[in-house]
Amino acid sequence: MVSLKPLVFCLSRIENLMQKVSFDPQKMEGAIITNTTMVDLKMLDSTLRIFRDVMESGLAVSPYLKVETFGSRAKILSACSITVSAVLLKAGVPVRPRGGGVIEVIDREPVRFTDMLMYWATTIDPIDVLISQELTSVLEMMQTGSGRILGNLQEAPMLAVERIEERLEVLAEAGFSGVLDLGEPNMNVLGVSVERDHVGLSLVGGTNIVAAAMSHGIGLKTESISSLTEIGEMTHIQDLVS
Amino acid sequence: MVSLKPLVFCLSRIENLMQKVSFDPQKMEGAIITNTTMVDLKMLDSTLRIFRDVMESGLAVSPYLKVETFGSRAKILSACSITVSAVLLKAGVPVRPRGGGVIEVIDREPVRFTDMLMYWATTIDPIDVLISQELTSVLEMMQTGSGRILGNLQEAPMLAVERIEERLEVLAEAGFSGVLDLGEPNMNVLGVSVERDHVGLSLVGGTNIVAAAMSHGIGLKTESISSLTEIGEMTHIQDLVS
Incomplete structure (x- = not known):
């Protein structure tokens, strides 16, 4: 007999991780959700330089990284x-x-x-899918102001708008930004409709840094929304790149 | 001003193509839905041999192909x-x-x-996604009887079961097969639940032939559910491979 493992759709993995987040942006304490990227140690420095450029263009979520090395490979948590x-x-x-x-x-x-790709209807992370389909042009966007980047869409009741704006400000002070669009109630966000009496919130994908490095020809393996990392164990990009 | 082209989800592309199908399996006339695969002309013969092996293993939808050449490249419609x-x-x-x-x-x-990946919730074809994520082992399955193949799930009202079985028989006589599972009413199909008073029908993906050739190291570009082709313009694989 084969036991039938049920399919795990992306949204349920995301909700499990969201439940475990303990990040307090005012105290800069607790765990955040991170993406995992593996790179050859030889390419670590050039990768981090590209990451920094993307972060400075406002196309990343935060400038904090955790870098660990395993033999000839480095693991970057962002x-x-x-x-x-x-x-x-x-x-x-x-x-x-x-x-x-x-x-x-x-x-x-x-x-x-x-x-x-909707999170509740795919077992493979949308961002991992889109990165491997090579549909982005992050570098071009940084250079010319026009291009295609990774992002996502969240939805919340419109009555929460004030609370959302207040929290986004606190997050921005802590270096966590990347809001592309906070829509008006009942209005489309970047062409996608939201539910009645809801607002849409579009955020930049944390993996734009990875997409940019890949289009520089650096071979990276990445897994989105894959882990939790204590913010206290993470380092500002400025202290990682000379 | 930028005109906002709406997102086209996979299901609406599929429904457009389904509407245009005119295939009559008894008369072997009319148009079927095809996948498009591009290959270097040099590799065409080895590709077709692998396709034949996969078809003979029952992992393809039909043995008919249309092959066109453009300069040094060939286009295979399956x-x-x-x-x-x-x-x-x-x-x-x-x-x-x-x-x-x-x-x-x-x-x-x-x-x-x-x-x-659910068709109504992704703008990128699920099979194209899964092929590029390299999650299949079609050759291994052919050799050992165990492995991972591409497939899909359809759903229909349970009252239609007799009609479905009758049509599937007619299709099988015309060389169109690939039914992996026709579930009982209200029962899961391969671990996925169906709606109340419905049956699930799981079919092999037509692109298993492509996944097999790719795992032989042949560089192919494929686009699933991409076109319509007249069955009368297609040739049985036996007449294409010596």
């Missing part, structure tokens, strides 16, 4: 944007991650989702 | 399993394609879906 949703959730906002996608940016203005 | 759904639809069965996934086979018995 902030995942679902951390922002988790902080909203812990502040009592019933926020729901809807999906990950590719966002077209024109003249530094996010315009629309060009591709999207 | 039957997509959504053709089967379209034939059921044209026979009056309200069949709904739910999603594409990876199916674990043990001792030649399909056991469960190990990954799945």
Whole structure:
């Protein structure tokens, strides 16, 4: 007899991680959700330099990384944007991650989702899918102001808007940003409709740093929304790159 | 001003194609839904040999192909399993394609879906996603009877079961097969639940032939559920491979 392991859709993995987030942006304590990237030790320095450039362009969630080495390979843990949703959730906002996608940016203005996968309907992480389909042009966007980046869409009741704005400010002071669009109640966000009496919140994908390094030809293995890391064990990118 | 092109989810592309299918399996006339694969002309013969082996193992939808050459490249059009759904639809069965996934086979018995993406919640074809994630082991399955193959899940009202069985028989006589599981009413199909008073129908993915050739190291570009092809313009694999 074969035991039937049920399919685990992405949203349930995300909710498990959101539940475990203990990050307090004011005290800079607790665990955040991180993406895991593996790279050859030889390429670590050039990878980190690209990561820094992307972070300085505002296309990453936070400038904090944890780097560990295993033999000839390095493991880089970087902030995942679902951390922002988790902080909203812990502040009592019933926020729901809807999906990950590719966002077209024109003249530094996010315009629309060009591709999207809903978290509750895929067992493979949307961002991992989109990275391997090579649909992004993060470097081009940084250089010209127009291109395609990774992002996601969250949804929350419109009555929570004030609380959301207040928390996003606290997060920004702690170095956690990446809000592409906080929609008006009942209005589309980057071309995607939200539920009635809800607002949409679009965040940059934490893995834009990875997409940029990959388009520089660096071979990286990445897994999105994969782990929890204590913010106290993470280092600001400025202290990692000379 | 930028015009906001709406996102096109996979299911609506599929429904457009299903609407256009005119295939009559008894007369062997009309258009079927096909997958498109591009290959270097130099590798065409070895690719077709692998395709034949996979077809003979029962892991493809039909043995008919259309091959066109463009300079140094060949385009292979092969039957997509959504053709089967379209034939059921044209026979009056309200069949709904739910999603594409990876199916674990043990001792030649399909056991469960190990990954799945729902058609109505992704703009990128599930099978294209799964092929690029390299989650299948079609060759291993052919050699040992156990491995992971591509497949999909359809759903229909349980009252349609007789009509479905009758049409599947007609299709099988015409060389269109690939049914992995036709569930009992209200019962899970390969570990995935169906709606109340519905049956699930799991079909092999037409792109198993492509996954097999890719794991032989042949560089192919494939696009699933991409076109319509007249069955009369297609050739039986036996007449293509010596």
